[in-house]
Structures are given as C-alpha cells and as structure tokens.
Amino acid sequence: LHHTAKQAKNDGRFSADEWRNVSASAAYAGNAIAALWVGPAWNRAGNMTAELRHKTRSVAQASYRSWLSEARTAAIDGKSARAALASEFATVSKGLIWRTVTWAALGAVASGLEAWQLSNEIDGATSKEEKGLLIGKSVVVSGMSFVATTQLMGTGLGYWFGFAWVMSKPVIIILAILGIAYLMISMAANRYKREGLRLWLYRCTWGRGSIPEWQGDDGHFKQMQALLETLQRPSVGGRALSSGGGSTPRKHLGFWLQIQVPNALASKDVTLQTAMIQTYLFYPDELQSAKDKFYDNFLNGYWVDPKLLGQLPDGPGTKDNPADFTYTGKEQHRLWQVWINFAKDSPVLELEVKYPPGVLQRADGRGYLFRMALEWTPSEADRANNAFSGELKEKDGIVLTQQSTQPLKLTIPN
Structure with missing residues (x-):
C-alpha cells in the first residue's frame, strides 16, 4: 500500500488509474488485517455447540435470530442455564456476522476495483502474451470478487439463516486456488510487460511483435526515431x-x-x-x-x-x-x-x-x-x-x- 501510494503521488496528482490502484491496495490491506480478526473468531465459534430444536448445532449453523429466539423461549420456560447459553451463542453469532461482513466487504471492494483497473490495462498491453495473461488475471480477480460478494451476502443473511457455509472447506479451497492462480499469473504478466528499450526490441522489424507502422522506408525512419528517443x-x-x-x-x-x-x-x-x-x-x-x-x-x-x-x-x-x-x-x-x-x-x-x-x-x-x-x-x-x-x-x-x-x-x- 505504501509503495503504491508513494508511486502514485510522485507527480503530485492522482489519476483515475492511480486512485483505483491505491484504493484496491488499501482494501486488500484492510482485508488482510481483518482476516487476523476473523480467523480466530471462526475457530472459537466452530468449537461452540449446543442443542437447538433437537439438533446439535455450532454457532454459525443457525441464524442469529434462532439463537435469540431460543434464549427467550428458555427464559419463559424458566430454564435459566439454557437461556444464558443461547444468549451467549446469539452474542457470538452477531459478532461473527459483523466481523465476516467487514472482511468479505473489503475483499469484494478490493477485487472489484482491481478487475475494473485490469479492464483498462488490457488495451495497453505491450504484447499478445501480456494481453492474454491480463485477461486471465481479470477472470481470476472477477472470480475472487464473486466469491467475496457471495460470502458478504450469505453472512449478511446470517441474521435469518445459517451461514456456516461461507467458510466451509469448498469455499476456502476455491479461494486458495484463485489466490495461487492470481500470484502465478501476476508474475507471468510482469515478465511479459515491456517498457523502454525492451519494448522497442519486441516491436522492431526483426522482433517477435513487429508492428506494421515500422515496416518499409517510412516505417524504418519511425523505428530508428523511437530507438534514438529511448536511448537519448x-x-x-x-x-x-x-x-x-x-x-x-x-x-x-x-x-x-x-x-x-x-x-x-x-x-x-x-x-x-x-x-x-x-x-x-x-x-x-x-x-x-x-x-x-x-x-x-x-x-x-x-x-x-x-x-x-x-x-x-x-x-x-x-x-x-x-x-x-x-x-x-x-x-x-x-x-x-x-x-x-x-x-x-x-x-x-x-x-x-x-x-x-x-x-x-x-x-x-x-x-x-x-x-x-x-x-x-x-x-x-x-x-x-x-x-x-x-x-x-x-x-x-x-x-x-x-x-x-x-x-x-x-x-x-x-
């Protein structure tokens, strides 16, 4: 985040692209910090089980309202211990919902902004390889945004429905696969990103990505002009x-x-x-x-x-x-x-x-x-x-x- 912000403000202004990059980096940083806050809460909630409607359930397997209703019913029936337990589960459920909503919202914002920025960067790709990798990266980031948005909505509905599925093994595995793909594609795209002399060598008449504008006598002049401008x-x-x-x-x-x-x-x-x-x-x-x-x-x-x-x-x-x-x-x-x-x-x-x-x-x-x-x-x-x-x-x-x-x-x- 510090590197992105410093790089963006080097010229004393923030372009639309720089705003998106900085905002996405800030959201990713917030998402990473929130994960340290959410993980222990889910571990604790996973070990908390109680009987609800004749079934043993963990905190997230039932909705917040279900635990609250159970606490009220037990209090009316004079079952104070059961009411206290259900009340504690309701409190933990509410806190877990808010923590997970915050974490998922930051992830959805970060990946959404990056997908938006990538859609603009694809047109400025310096080679076919880089363009293909940026398109792949955009697909992966869009997938991350979809998963985070689904987690956000599912957790938000945790007031009325069980929401344990938002952190189930299949969801975590999908996120892990998307994360690994994101890192690998990012490294490959950076390798194929060309600037300065490297871009000139790629686009010149004997390069792998020669362009029509640099063909023929007029094109040769433009080509050498670009080389001189790069070197001098x-x-x-x-x-x-x-x-x-x-x-x-x-x-x-x-x-x-x-x-x-x-x-x-x-x-x-x-x-x-x-x-x-x-x-x-x-x-x-x-x-x-x-x-x-x-x-x-x-x-x-x-x-x-x-x-x-x-x-x-x-x-x-x-x-x-x-x-x-x-x-x-x-x-x-x-x-x-x-x-x-x-x-x-x-x-x-x-x-x-x-x-x-x-x-x-x-x-x-x-x-x-x-x-x-x-x-x-x-x-x-x-x-x-x-x-x-x-x-x-x-x-x-x-x-x-x-x-x-x-x-x-x-x-x-x-």
Missing part, C-alpha cells in the same frame, strides 16, 4: 528542503533540481521550459504565480559529475556556485544541478526538455515532458510522454500542454 532521453530528479518542524514553525527553503542529458548534445543548446504547478483536488491544475524572472533561476546552476545523479545536497545552495565539473569526453552524460529558492510548501514541478534540430525531436514537436512532486527524499521525475506515446491531451493533466512559460536556453559543455 534525459533524466530529471529533485529534492525539496525545509527547516524547523516539531516545536518550531517549518520554513520551506526551496529545492534542488538535476537534469541529465546524453553527451551527444555537447556544445549544443537545449531548450528548457519549467513551470511550478498549483494542484487542486477537484479542479484542474494550473500554473502557480511566480515573481518576475523567477524561471531565470533555473539557469543559475552548475555542471557536476554524472556519477552524482540522484545524490543531492542536504543543505540549500548559496549565491556562489562551485566550479563546473570538467568533462573529459569519456562521460556518457552531462549533469546540470541548480538550487531554486521557493518558499511555498509541497512544490510540484513540470519541466519540458527540448533537444535542438539535428539531434532529435519528437514527431509532435514536443520535448520530453516531466512532472514531479518534490519532497525531502530525492526522487526521479515521472515522464509524461515517451517514444511509444501519442500526443498528450488535456485529459492527461499536464499543464504545460495548455499553458507555457518563458523558454530557457541551456548550453551543454563539451
């Missing part, structure tokens, strides 16, 4: 800093930013477009107001050793920057590092890195778009577009596709 993409990372906290007011100082580009850009100009984003829960995000020439600060940095990628300082920057790192030509990348004074909390940054003509440009004219929510822990920005994605739409939630800021020219050293 930049990387962006950052870290926000603050002081105080605890008994003293917290003061937000700003953030460090790193931009790494390939050495193929040496002595060329890269265009940067940066934007601080104001996020909202129920409204579209928008550009955050900034002082005049604020974005010029992104050029007041210095070049550092590429080995320091992801290793950002623990303290704020100063007016005097260290000397630029001297590149020898052996380094595969150039790494730009800059400190930005920004006193607002929870900064969210969007950044477009656009390569010059003659190196590489996307077919849609956009640069490489990144977005990240800056926190104390150094993190890498999420890419909003890649070699295999189409043109970004308004629904994608990237503000820089709708609004723009001052373009900045950054010269890459030799």
